[in-house]
Amino acid sequence: MPDSELKIERSEVLRYLGYRGQALTPELEAQIDDVSQMCLEAAKPRWAFEVFPVEPGPALRGVRLLGEDIRRHLAGATHCAVMAATLGFEVERVMLRLGQRSTFSEMIFNAACTALIEAAADACDGQIRDYARARGLVTGYRYSPGYGDFPLEQQRAVLGLIAADTRLGITLTDSLLMLPKKSVSALVGLYPEELGVKRGGSSCERCENRDSCAFRKEGYGCGG
Amino acid sequence: MAANGFTLIDGAMGTELQKRGLRTGGLPELLNLTDPDIVRAVHRDYVNSEVDIITANTFGANSKKLGSVEKVEEVVAAGIRLAREAGAKNVALDLGPTGALLAPMGAMSFEEAYDLFREAVLAGVKAGADLVIIETMSDLLEAKAALLAVKENSDLPVYITMTFMADGRTFLGTDPAVAAVTLSSLGADAVGINCSLGPAETEPFVREMLRWATVPLIVQPNAGLPDATSGETVYHVGPEEFAAGLGRMLDAGVTIAGGCCGTTPAHIAALRAEMERRTTKRPEVPHRTVFTSGQRLVSLHNSIAVIGERINPTGKKKVKEALRTSNFDYILNEAISQEEAGADLLDVNAGLPEIDEPAVLERLVRALQAVTPLPLQIDSSDPAALERACRAYCGKPVINSVNGKEESLRTILPIAKKYGAAVVGLTLDENGIPDKAEDRLKIAEKILNAAQAYGIPREDVLIDCLTLTVSTNQALALETLEAVELVTNELGVKTVLGVSNISFGLPAREVVNAAFLSAAFAKGLTMPILNPMSRRYMDAVAAWRVLSGEDANSERYIKSYVNLSEEKIMSTTPTEQVDITSIVLSGRKMLIKDAVKAALQEKSPMEVINDLLIPAINAAGDKFEKGEFFLPQLMASAETVKLGFDVIRDRAGTGQVVSKGKILLATVKGDIHDIGKNIVKMLLSNYGYEIVDLGRDVPPELVVEVTNREHIRLVGLSALMTTTVKAMAETIRLLRESGADCRVMVGGAVLNEEYARLVGADFYARDAQESARIAREVFGGA
Structure with missing residues (x-):
């Protein structure tokens, strides 16, 4: 589950920092690399997924999934994986501390964390794909509470399906923020191959709000 | 209770419910009301495995999850009754985490968590529970809230377990040693580990806990570690393997055991057989002087520890200012600096006559614990301040201080006992500080005896023999050193000593202080209180660690000092002269201070600001706006x-730098x-505005109160989530209602011009640069 092989690409960090080809000094590049290294040292990327048969509704182990969009998304899926990934709390401690010293470093650290949690979610996604392939199925892309008309209020039930609290330490605030903040939850449909479901890379890359997304601008990601 | 002195507890409830076809999607505690027969049947199976304790099905019975206190009472009463009806010898009220995370990582306050646990405990007492088991804790502070809730609202015995990941830390970063020390000192009747891991993975962490816990050990592992990437949750360890694994821990000294996720009545019956075949072995209870925070343990076993003294308003203008305004940024930076300089603990003193010390000290302790893992020494003469700070503290702190006066002993020692704190005893009493070392020893002995009478273990009493100024009374320096030696040898307790006082009134004070420090080490001093940013003191500390053998093979010393001569050469290299704008635009922080100092020789502070610094930041802002x-x-x-x-500011004093306005x-x-x-x-602060930063998760009422009190004309609010934009709208509504004469700007990921208008804001700040433009519009000027 945890994977020390995850990397933080400088180009990804720059992307989350809103970089648009400005001239970079060697100092700035070195600072980004140093802070990314700090992030790798503090982070404890971990994830878990569990695969459920899709019940009519659609529902997963009795949890009815609400909204047209998720229904359409899972149409034809025989199974659905519920996944969650997180970097743990230590990165948040380091970020609080860095912020005390330098907002500049805090900001770069935040972007490095976003790049890393995306990498962790992709790694989990990859394991789900392997699981599916072994059963002659293909996977769709990650879909999370809060996308389209799939209500954010279902976040608690979705995380509950895989006991993300006791297994990964992910909890929700009353306002439905995931803690640790650098966490991702998603549903991944498993479809019979003949349906011809297409999948791409991370969910951001396929999202229609990709270019205007302010979450990405702030270096958070929307949790998908 | 049980076989050969062991206590046997039951195993998993959830696994057994699933076997009986129950879905675990909802709250399992509600089954006490909806499916009592099934819950009772599970208990009965465990009773048949001859357990001593049945854990009632009350893990998540708190009013946050269940909706009301009445529901909590109902669910707890049913849960205890069902266990009783199944024939349980003893029924435990089971308390799991609240499900919400405490500040600073989360948004729940310590008091809220405490209240949730208190409600469940009162319900448990009413329902006739025989004991309480607090379990599956990841957050040491939440564990403390639960433990205090039990101890303050019942007389029931209480066992407490935390859950660790394979790397030996809880999700919040606490390790088994820290958990064992902290929860033992807080008065748990047993401490230990449950859930997450199987017996094999749990064993090394249990052995670690046995080294530190002063109370019996409890273990309830899972039936193995489920493979998180297999797509399903399956526990693979069968009854025999489970029991054999626990058998090794019983041999190591564990006396209370049961199972967690994936364990069955068969696992527990097998464990029972292991208990019957052995007798309990309680390992020697360790007597070590130890302090903890949530993530750090400092032990004085063959070791000295440096206490950083910088967080104290005495003679420090900036600390005073920070305490008065509760803007702790300066203090938090001092804390980080002291940690980086090598401090092992930090003394925290908020003693200013004009502030509400208990409230400020509590807030300060919380704020410090969010940015530094160092254990804290809570320093106050006000018992109310000590109590509030100790209560808020995550870990086992040091209290500074008690003294030989009856009043002091009577008020301070109970606080140390209740919160499991170590305590510094000053060798003074109603007659002041005795001159003679022997008389100081007598006071130390009196303090030690009084502490032990309150149930504070000997190793948690530290004695400060008090440093007096050598320039006014030269003979007393040696008396203090003599007293350190006497206390160390005669009483066998550790000593604390502030060194700086010794040189008061002398030139080059560090020279005298460092010599005194080394002399005190030789007499047995274990915890100097000093300024760790002073190189001279830390040199003396590093050297003593070599001489005393603490720094084995001088490794740390060599690592720090091998390049010392080189460093000195480097620091004398002259810095190049560059103009301020180009320094600012290239972000070269190393150069700016010298450049500004040079500029101040020719220009007034205001000229440097207006002619050099402001144009420089404006140039950077222009480049940002142009996309460069x-x-x-x-x-x-x-x-x-x-x-x-x-x-x-350092040169001219804060009064000289005119604020452009308060935001x-x-x-x-x-x-x-x-x-x-x-x-x-x-x-904004670099454009010369004074910023009142209320932080995050700020209640609307506080924004209104401060805005009106400080006559603030521009309020900036941020929110990231659609769910929290509601709170933004509410804050603005209350601001308007209060009649505050202010404009409001808002920003955050989900906001845009239209949304900003919708929540009632005057301005939408797309980015930070835009907020500076808005501030200019509101306050005028360049």
């Missing part, structure tokens, strides 16, 4: 300018994503 800079470059420039401002910033209630707000704060 991206945000990190703008921030690097802003931070460079800030260092320049700091030089001027309040807050991340709204329910939201803790505050990086955007922090960026705005950084930038």
Whole structure:
């Protein structure tokens, strides 16, 4: 589950920092690399997924999934994986501390964390794909509470399906923020191959709000 | 209770419910009401495995999850009754985590968590529970809230377990040693480990706990570690393997055991057989002087520890200012600096006559614990302040201090006992500080005896023999050293000593202080209180660690000092002269201070600000607006300018630097994503505005109160989530209602012009640079 092989690409960090080809000094590049290294040292990327048969509704182990969009998304899926990934709390401690010293470093650290949690979610996604392939199925892309008309209020039930609290330490605030903040939850449909479901890379890359997304601008990601 | 002195507890409830076809989607505690027969049947199976304790099905029975206190009472009463009806010898009220995370990582307050646990405990007492088991805790502070709730609202025995990941830490970063020390000192009747791991993975952590716990050990592992990537949750360890694994821990000294996820009545019956075949072995209870925070343990076993003295208002203008305004940034930076300089603990003193010390000290302790893992020494003469700070503290702190006066002993020692704190005893009493070392020893002995009478273990009493000024009474320096030696040898307790006082009134004080420090080490001093930023003192500390053998093979010393001569050469290299704008634009923080100092020789502070620093930051802002800079470059420039401002403030005093206006910033209630707000704060403060930063998760009422009290004309609010934008709208509504004469700007990921208008804001700040433009519009000027 945890994977020390995850990397933080400088180009990804720059992307989350809103970089648009400005001239970079060697100092700035070195600072980004140093802070990314700090992030790798503090982070404890971990994830878990569990695969459920899709019940009519659609529902997963009795949890009815609400909204047209998720229904359409899972149409034809025989199974659905519920996944969650997180970097743990230590990165948040380091970020609080860095912020005390330098907002500049805090900001770069935040972007490095976003790049890393995306990498962790992709790694989990990859394991789900392997699981599916072994059963002659293909996977769709990650879909999370809060996308389209799939209500954010279902976040608690979705995380509950895989006991993300006791297994990964992910909890929700009353306002439905995931803690640790650098966490991702998603549903991944498993479809019979003949349906011809297409999948791409991370969910951001396929999202229609990709270019205007302010979450990405702030270096958070929307949790998908 | 049980076989050969062991206590046997039952195993999993959830696994057994699933076997009986129950879905675990909802709250399993509600089954006490909806499916009592099934819950009772599970208990009965465990009773048949001859357990001593049945854990009632009350894990999540709190009013946050269940909706009301009445429901909690109902669910707890049914849960206890069902266990009783199944024939349980003893029934435990089971308390799991609240499900919400405490501050600073989360949004729940310590008091809220305490209240949730208190409600469940009162319900348990009413229902006739025989004991309480607090389990599956990840957060040491939440564990403390639960433990205090039990101890303050019942007389029931209480066992407490935390859950660790394979790397030996809880999700919040606490290790088994820290958990064992902290929870033992807080008065748990047993401490230990449950859930997450199987017996094999749990064993090394249990052995670690046995080294530190002063109370019996409890273990309830899972039936193995489920493979998180297999797509399903399956526990693979069968009854025999489970029991054999626990058998090894019983041999090591564990006396209370049961099972967690995936274990069955068969697992527990097998464990019973292992207990019957053995007798309990309680290992020697360790007597070590230890302090903890949530993530750090400091032991004085063959070791000295440096206490950083900088967080104290005495003679420090900036600390005073920070305490008065509760803007702790300066203090938090001092804490980090002391940690980086090598402090092992930090003394925290908020003693100013004009402030509400108990409230401020409590807040300060919480704020410090969010940024430093060092254990704290809580320093006050006010028992109310000590109690509140100890209660808020995550870990086992040191209290500084008690003394030989009856009044002091009577008020301070019970606090140390209740919160499991170590306590510093000053060798003074109603007659002041005795001159003679022998008389100071007598007071130390009196304090030690009194502490032990309150149930505080000997190793948790530290004695401060008190340093007096050598220039006014030369003979007393040696008396203090003599007293350190006497206390160390005669009483066998550890000593604390502040060294700085010794040189008061002398030139080059560090020279005398360092010599005194080394002499005190030789007499047995274990915890000097000093300024760790002083190289001379830390040199003496490093050297003593070599001489005393603490620094084995001088490894640490060699690592730190091998390049010393080289460093000195480097620091004398002259810095190049560059103009301020180019320093700021390139973000070269190393150069700005010297450049500003040089400029101050020719210009007045105001000229340096208006002619050099402001144009420089404006140049950076222009580049950002033209897209030649991206945000990190703008921030690097802003931070460079800030260092320049700091030089001027230090030189001229704060009064000289005129504020362009006061701006309040807050991340709204329910939201803790505050990086955007922090960026705005950084930038605005560099344009010369005074920022009142209320932090994150800020209640609307507080924004209104401060805005009106401080006559603030511009309020900036941030929110990241659609769910928290509601709190933003509410804050603005209350601001308007209060009649506050202010404009409001808002920012955050989900906001835009239209949404900003919708929540009632005057301005939408797309980015930090825009907020500076808005501030100019509101306050006028350049």
